[in-house]
Structure formats: C-alpha cells, structure tokens
Amino acid sequence: MSLVALTSHHAQAMAALHKASFDSPWDEDTFKTFLNLPTYCSFGWVDEDLEIAGFLLFNVISPEIELCTICILPNFRRQGIARKLLQQTVKKFSDCEVCFLEVAENNTGAIALYSNIGFTNAGVRKNYYKRSDGRYENAVLMRLSLD
Numbered sequence: 024m025s026l027v028a029l030t031s032h033h034a035q036a037m038a039a040l041h042k043a044s045f046d047s048p049w050d051e052d053t054f055k056t057f058l059n060l061p062t063y064c065s066f067g068w069v070d071e072d073l074e075i076a077g078f079l080l081f082n083v084i085s086p087e088i089e090l091c092t093i094c095i096l097p098n099f100r101r102q103g104i105a106r107k108l109l110q111q112t113v114k115k116f117s118d119c120e121v122c123f124l125e126v127a128e129n130n131t132g133a134i135a136l137y138s139n140i141g142f143t144n145a146g147v148r149k150n151y152y153k154r155s156d157g158r159y160e161n162a163v164l165m166r167l168s169l170d
C-alpha cells in the first residue's frame with residue numbers, strides 16, 4: 024500500500040468513503056470545491072488495485088495546518104493506516120509549525136489515535152457539532168507541534 028496525493032478527480036471515491044465513516048458525510052461536490060481551492064490538499068492510502076483505503080484533507084495556511092477530516096474504510100481500520108497517513112503527511116509541510124484539529128468529545132477512537140501520535144488537548148468548543156437528531160456535541164481542539 025502506498026501514499027498518494029488526491030485531487031478533485033478522486034472526489035467521488037472520497038465522498039463514498041466519508042459516507043462509510045460519518046453520520047453527516049460530505050458529498051462529492053463538497054470535496055471538489057475543497058480540492059479546487061489553493062490551500063486545501065489531500066492524501067490517500069491506496070492498495071495495489073488503487074482502491075483508497077483511507078484519506079485525510081488538510082487546509083494549509085502556513086505556519087498552521089488544519090486537519091479537516093480523516094477516515095479509513097471500516098475493513099482497513101486498526102492496521103496503523105491513519106497513524107501512517109498523518110505522520111507521513113504532516114512532515115511534508117516543513118515551513119509549518121503546528122497542526123490543529125477538532126474532534127467530537129465522544130469519538131474516543133479518534134482521540135486515542137491523535138493522542139498516540141502526540142497531539143495534546145488545546146481546549147473545548149462547546150456545542151460545536153449539531154447531530155441529525157438535533158443533539159449538540161462538544162468538540163475537543165487538539166494541537167501537534169511540528170518543530
């Protein structure tokens with residue numbers, strides 16, 4: 024499996040993968056819009072058939088990177104793919120100093136992943152997410168120093 028840069032041509036596959044991972048997924052047009060903007064970039068982890076097992080999307084405004092989303096297909100999880108994706112891609116932005124992300128307070132798997140890589144808690148955003156059933160959920164803001 025290998026790391027590849029994704030473009031708007033991959034938007035359909037990205038939307039399908041997002042749908043398999045989130046309650047309120049982003050659609051193909053949303054990914055196309057992001058990937059046609061100059062500060063957004065995406066990397067995927069692909070298998071030998073070029074199927075995308077997982078991807079992430081960054082907004083890079085030096086000296087800060089924001090991780091906008093990351094997801095791995097369910098049958099590829101717990102194989103270290105998200106960790107490799109994150110660790111290998113943040114290194115590409117040598118002029119950046121810090122990576123930020125927001126994660127739902129109850130997403131314990133993702134919080135474990137980020138903590139495992141070295142992200143630390145940088146605050147809480149109250150009622151940041153509105154769920155399809157009307158509930159609100161806090162986001163945890165996390166940061167990773169890239170120095």
Ligand SMILES: CC(C)(COP(=O)(O)OP(=O)(O)OC[C@H]1O[C@@H](n2cnc3c(N)ncnc32)[C@H](O)[C@@H]1OP(=O)(O)O)[C@@H](O)C(=O)NCCC(=O)NCCS
Nearest residue numbers: 044093094095100101102103104105106126132133135136
């Ligand atoms: C969160 C997610 C991206 C993790 O991807 P992954 O490829 O399975 O993660 P990795 O295999 O690289 O995990 C690395 C480490 O993170 C932690 N971790 C990852 N998923 C975990 C889980 N579900 N529960 C507990 N710890 C977890 C573990 O410490 C793991 O190391 P270990 O397997 O040696 O114990 C994946 O579960 C996913 O796509 N979830 C749905 C989308 C999502 O929630 N994205 C994050 C939004 S902020």
